[in-house]
Amino acid sequence: MTTVHLDPALTDAPVTEKFGTTITVTTTGGVVHTATVSAPHGAPADPVTDAELLAKFHALTDRVTDAARATAIADAVLRLDELDDISILTDLLAAPVAGALD
Numbered sequence: 001m002t003t004v005h006l007d008p009a010l011t012d013a014p015v016t017e018k019f020g021t022t023i024t025v026t027t028t029g030g031v032v033h034t035a036t037v038s039a040p041h042g043a044p045a046d047p048v049t050d051a052e053l054l055a056k057f058h059a060l061t062d063r064v065t066d067a068a069r070a071t072a073i074a075d076a077v078l079r080l081d082e083l084d085d086i087s088i089l090t091d092l093l094a095a096p097v098a099g100a101l102d
Helices: 050-061 067-078 087-094
Strands: 021-026 032-037
Touching (some): 067 087
16 A cells, blocks of 8 residues: 655745655565665756757657757757747747647
8 A cells, every 4th residue: 555645844934945855665565675765866966958958858858849940959958048039939939749649
């Protein structure tokens, strides 16, 4: 049987303390295993790399648009501070996409 318990101390904790997670698993043989992560990967203390961010972006977008458009969007976002005209990005984002569940 699986049981999940919310630590009541987290209800009023500062937002910076709500990202940590402790998991305790008790096997049917009674052995207890506990692990704690104070900051998840992607939090400011453990940021994702550009490569990880791009991989996630493509995992989510390549199924709803063609890879060339997804790459163009990613390139425009990654060099947003260098764009002379934001319409390059808005035009890429405005084109129709397939349904995410198609």
